[in-house]
Amino acid sequence: MVHGRPEFTGHIEVRGLTKRFGSFTAVDHLDFDVEPGRVTGFLGPNGSGKTTTLRMLLGLVRATDGTATIDGHRYADIGNPLTVVGSALEATNFHPGRTGRNHLRVQAAVAGVPDTRVDELLELVGIPAAARKRAGGYSMGMRQRLGLAAALLGDPRVIILDEPANGLDPEGIRWLRGFLRQLADEGRTLLISSHMLSEVEQTVDDVVIIANGQRVAQGTVAELRGEPTAYVRTSDPDRLSQALRDRGLAVAPSGRGLRVTTEDLAVVGDVAHASDVAIHELRSEQTHLEELFFNLTESEEHRNRNLARPPGGAPVDLPPPSGPPIDPALLAEPAQAAQRAQSAQPSGAPDHDGDLR
Numbered sequence: 001m002v003h004g005r006p007e008f009t010g011h012i013e014v015r016g017l018t019k020r021f022g023s024f025t026a027v028d029h030l031d032f033d034v035e036p037g038r039v040t041g042f043l044g045p046n047g048s049g050k051t052t053t054l055r056m057l058l059g060l061v062r063a064t065d066g067t068a069t070i071d072g073h074r075y076a077d078i079g080n081p082l083t084v085v086g087s088a089l090e091a092t093n094f095h096p097g098r099t100g101r102n103h104l105r106v107q108a109a110v111a112g113v114p115d116t117r118v119d120e121l122l123e124l125v126g127i128p129a130a131a132r133k134r135a136g137g138y139s140m141g142m143r144q145r146l147g148l149a150a151a152l153l154g155d156p157r158v159i160i161l162d163e164p165a166n167g168l169d170p171e172g173i174r175w176l177r178g179f180l181r182q183l184a185d186e187g188r189t190l191l192i193s194s195h196m197l198s199e200v201e202q203t204v205d206d207v208v209i210i211a212n213g214q215r216v217a218q219g220t221v222a223e224l225r226g227e228p229t230a231y232v233r234t235s236d237p238d239r240l241s242q243a244l245r246d247r248g249l250a251v252a253p254s255g256r257g258l259r260v261t262t263e264d265l266a267v268v269g270d271v272a273h274a275s276d277v278a279i280h281e282l283r284s285e286q287t288h289l290e291e292l293f294f295n296l297t298e299s300e301e302h303r304n305r306n307l308a309r310p311p312g313g314a315p316v317d318l319p320p321p322s323g324p325p326i327d328p329a330l331l332a333e334p335a336q337a338a339q340r341a342q343s344a345q346p347s348g349a350p351d352h353d354g355d356l357r
């Protein structure tokens with residue numbers, strides 16, 4: 001079943017998107033695409049520019065440069081946009097004295113949506129009873145669910161959620177995961193931001209990772225995890241690596257052992273046995289995405305300047321990268337990043353579009 005307006009497929013395209021607040025560049029020549037029928041995680045540490053990017057996409061902040069469009073249209077140019085794009089940017093902006101249900105009814109009236117849809121949605125997000133109470137008394141999790149209901153009012157093709165898992169308990173996170181999956185399976189485009197990859201790792205299909213307003217990686221979760229590998233430690237690494245290579249497997253040294261590109265531990269064991277080499281350790285290696293995320297966003301190049309160490313302060317020791325190496329194709333081109341940094345115009349004058357804090 002096609003949801004929302006059929007003239008929209010729900011393809012989001014971000015090109016060269018840049019936002020400077022005075023001399024500070026919050027979003028820096030960002031490029032990415034978000035496809036329909038998939039859940040895309042928009043990830044980055046605190047202050048990396050996620051909310052600013054989503055706000056530009058939703059026409060709430062004027063871009064300094066570049067474009068963010070839905071099926072080639074800027075949000076501001078879409079008539080009755082709530083029927084194309086639903087969003088929940090902050091879970092706190094409800095009038096505290098108004099019930100959740102009334103809140104939705106007001107928004108429904110604006111979007112030309114019947115009140116029956118409001119009750120349907122409250123049921124769908126699991127807060128039909130709470131919706132008759134004042135929103136001021138809502139827990140964070142309840143506010144998240146109300147925000148989600150508001151985003152869905154116009155039966156939109158595209159759904160943009162800022163940190164939707166914030167404040168949800170584990171049961172709520174599991175519920176959210178199933179709910180978002182269902183929306184994607186209906187062919188909708190879901191873009192959800194998070195500063196914690198672990199929170200959304202099992203929810204998203206694709207990820208766009210940013211640091212300091214720049215893209216540092218993009219791909220499917222499977223691509224980011226990379227090929228499955230085995231780690232083996234042995235009495236005779238040279239002999240075993242030769243034997244594994246003879247068997248057609250890719251082998252690389254890793255710490256005191258070897259990393260073999262296979263998920264089949266038995267093959268490694270059999271080759272070692274046939275070559276008369278003793279095995280001291282043999283295990284599957286899983287790329288832990290949280291670690292990958294940390295390594296990507298906290299590298300010397302991308303370390304969060306919002307949380308920069310004080311001048312003269314002791315450098316922070318980063319743990320050495322571990323797990324299988326990252327496919328360079330998924331990473332942003334460092335040379336391009338350096339070139340962008342050089343060509344960025346230092347902007348003296350602050351913005352006058354009312355969005356300076």
Ligand SMILES: Nc1ncnc2c1ncn2[C@@H]1O[C@H](COP(=O)(O)OP(=O)(O)OP(=O)(O)O)[C@@H](O)[C@H]1O
Binds near residue numbers: 021026044048194
């Ligand atoms: N209106 C504004 N005026 C000045 N600086 C701003 C403004 N809005 C955002 N910033 C700055 O831009 C940077 C990016 O902020 P943004 O809120 O987009 O990050 P974020 O990735 O969403 O962070 P979080 O995960 O903490 O929500 C921050 O340094 C922030 O202080």
